[in-house]
Amino acid sequence: MHYINKIAFNVVLIGLFCCGLNAQAGSYEDFFKAVQVDNVRTVQTLLQRGFDPNTVNPEGVPALMVAVREPSLKVAELLASWPQTRTEVRNAHDESPLMLAALKGFLPLVKKLVNNDADVNKPGWTPLHYAATGGHVPVIEFLLDESAYIDAESPNGTTPLMMAAMYGSPEAVKALIQAGADLTLKNQQGMTALDFAVRGQRANARELIETGLSRLAERQKRNQPVVHAPAVQPAAR
Structure with a gap:
């Protein structure tokens, strides 16, 4: 009986772990889909639940850079002002989100990036x-x-x-x-x-x-x- 209970306990643990992985994968997909379509409500909800704003997409591009590049301005401004966001990231051309925002003339975004320590x-x-x-x-x-x-x-x-x-x-x-x-x-x-x-x-x-x-x-x-x-x-x- 003790052996059977132990097996059952391990099965439950494995099930919870798999559910956690599935939820994490779902959050990842939801996050970057929301970033691309400028769905600021979904992004904010995920961030408030603890999702890392510095997560990179499958190409290795941080979410903030993706938002500026799209552009998804509402999401970009949210990420730029989020305290945990690293604003000093670079793309392959040594460009920062602040540089791309400055090139496009997005003044409100530029201000939020500078206020969050962009160089x-x-x-x-x-x-x-x-x-x-x-x-x-x-x-x-x-x-x-x-x-x-x-x-x-x-x-x-x-x-x-x-x-x-x-x-x-x-x-x-x-x-x-x-x-x-x-x-x-x-x-x-x-x-x-x-x-x-x-x-x-x-x-x-x-x-x-x-x-x-x-x-x-x-x-x-x-x-x-x-x-x-x-x-x-x-x-x-």
């Missing part, structure tokens, strides 16, 4: 580069307010202003210039922001940068010390 000044390409590339002035201004380095250099020395000049918008170029971006920097190919604007055939960006360079030259000229010619001594008689 504004990550090494290499930065969120400010991506915001400038997308031409999103509100995101640019927010990142600068959060101490983003305005002249951050990519691995090849390209700055946010250069990216704005070639790919962004005139408004983004103007915002960076007014915030103090260095117009004279060169990347490893020897290209300045003006060169980027010319190559990208961005006439408005080119005009803004040329105007900025002219004003810079005028300021430098005014600040140069005045060299007086030596006084002419009257000829001796």
Whole structure:
């Protein structure tokens, strides 16, 4: 009888374990399906039950990155503000969720990510580069307010202003210039922001940068010390 009871007990344990695995598998599938379709209610319910927000999908991509990529903005904002979410994750191109959100101009999401410790000044390409590339002035201004380095250099020395000049918008170029971006920097190919604007055939960006360079030259000229010619001594008689 004791042996039979022991067997029965083990069967119950195995049954409970299998039920737990099935429930976990069901939660996993439900979670990522909800992430993809921006079903924030389901995601929130699973998180409140203890589901790990940092779980990766079958391709190894964290849920936050999936939500930003879709985009599933309501879910992305929920995950970005969830205390247990790791916001500093990277994809195969060394891009963070903050960079992708900045590129797309999702300001509310950008704010939630920064508030949950996303790195504004990550090494290499930065969120400010991506915001400038997308031409999103509100995101640019927010990142600068959060101490983003305005002249951050990519691995090849390209700055946010250069990216704005070639790919962004005139408004983004103007915002960076007014915030103090260095117009004279060169990347490893020897290209300045003006060169980027010319190559990208961005006439408005080119005009803004040329105007900025002219004003810079005028300021430098005014600040140069005045060299007086030596006084002419009257000829001796």
